Amino acid sequence: MTIQHIAVLFGGKSTEYGVSLQSAASVIDHLDRSKYAVIMLGITREGAWYRYNGSTDEIRNDRWHYHASCIPAFLSPSRSIAGIVELTGTEYRTVSVDAVIPVLHGRNGEDGTVQGLLELSGIPFIGCDTMSSAISMDKAIASTLVRAAGIQTAASVTVWESEDWEAAAGEAMKLGFPLYVKPSRSGSSFGITKAYDLAALLQGIREAFSHDGKVIIEQNIDGFEVGCAVLGSGEEPFIAEIDEIELAGEFFDYDEKYSLRTSQIRLPARLEAGIAEQVRAAAQIIYKTLGCSGLARVDMFVTNDGRIVFNEVNTMPGFTASSRYPNMMRHSGVSYPQLMDRLIEQAIAGKERAR
Ligand SMILES: Nc1ncnc2c1ncn2[C@@H]1O[C@H](COP(=O)(O)OP(=O)(O)O)[C@@H](O)[C@H]1O
Ligand SMILES: [Mg+2]
Structure with missing residues (x-):
């Protein structure tokens, strides 16, 4: 060999x-x-x-x-x-x-x-190509595309640094507090604030602009977050067992993500079979809509009344031995070394994208 x-x-x-x-x-x-x-x-x-x-x-x-x-x-x-x-x-x-x-x-x-x-x-x-990596990275663009594909997303307002922040904050307030303020292109919860009033909203916008020149202000989704580890390309990519973030505090911030001090990841997620099926179906539509290939982790919320709402796609999710993506794959029978083999095989087989 x-x-x-x-x-x-x-x-x-x-x-x-x-x-x-x-x-x-x-x-x-x-x-x-x-x-x-x-x-x-x-x-x-x-x-x-x-x-x-x-x-x-x-x-x-x-x-x-x-x-x-x-x-x-x-x-x-x-x-x-x-x-x-x-x-x-x-x-x-x-x-x-x-x-x-x-x-x-x-x-x-x-x-x-x-x-x-x-x-x-x-x-x-x-992993994903140039276009799909770029659009998945930008939360405002990704949610616009996903919404157009018929998947629910949080109502939001997008604002650029050169625009009138106060007007944007006023618009966002109509969605009702609390609001999530996020740099449009960031990760690991860097620069994200959950705002309960106008002062915190304006402060959150300022904070988010220190990470990115484009900020998205989102309505709070009541429910819990689930993730789908997707592997492959084409019509039927493989989707592993769904996981769930069980939060004790406000939201999954940087500290919680990497310490899991008060939160925990539940695998499998506590979902009724029918909802789990809908989550997988939504993940597949989102993956395809954003043009993903190779791998991605598709994150969604399941609301208290059983609706599925898009959160974001990570085209290079955390990959430590205890990270969510490798864990979901392992749970579905794909060990970490096997996962690497598959990803490499796929990349080499899909070489034609580099035309
Ligand atoms: N609209 C929202 N409603 C409820 N919780 C949210 C919302 N947006 C983000 N969160 C919380 O904030 C965390 C980080 O936000 P996310 O959009 O996933 O950014 P990142 O790319 O940094 O992971 C999520 O895991 C979730 O706990
Ligand atoms: Mg996230």
Whole structure:
């Protein structure tokens, strides 16, 4: 059997840099070394690219960039290279790559930017393409498209930094408090506020603008959040067992997501069979509407009166060994190493997207 050269991208110029380090270290640890030679490419918080050859522990504790093995390296958009370029002084060396796993969360990685580079390079890569990564990243655009596809979404108001915030706040107030204020393109709950009055709403808008120039203000959905791990492409992608976030506090903020101090993830979700079926059907429509391929985690709310309301799609969900996406897959009989095999196979089989 020939060994495939798999490049794993980690870090990235994003507020979710630290989350990516945890996800990528797990991905690297779970790649079967009898099948794959792993090429690690780290991107610092400042956006500098290095090839790294140390342990995954040094990635987890964010010391990888001090490691002696680091050499400047980057993915080339040139199809004649179809791999990475490493620089040592004034010399360069190219290394060909069979597939790329971009384990990057948030801006400059999960938002179509890196996917664009990968499409130019012609190298197969796992996950969604440029367009679907970009539209899934933008909560305002994603919910507009999903609503047009007939799935319910939270009523919302979108405002750009150059616009009149107070007018937008006035418009949003008509939806009724509490309101969620979110940077349109962010993740891990960074910059999100739940506002109960006008002062908190204005403060929330200011806070959200420090993360993104576009802000979405959403009506609160009463109910609980569920997730669908979707794998594959085409008419019938595989959807694993649904999970549920059981919240004790206000909302699933950054601290709760990564500590689970008061909340817990229930797998399987406590849903009646009929509702679970509707959740899966909605996830499939959302995945298709946003043009997803490879994988995505589709998040929805199930309201107290049994309605399904779209929340968001994560095209590169958390990928640690205890993260929701790998857990849902494991629960449905796909182990972490098998998941990696499938994702790589799919990427290589779907190479024609890099036309
Ligand atoms: N409209 C809403 N109604 C109720 N809860 C919400 C709403 N929007 C967000 N939340 C809560 O805030 C959390 C983070 O929001 P989300 O849109 O998923 O952003 P992120 O991309 O940062 O995960 C959700 O997991 C949920 O707990
Ligand atoms: Mg979320």
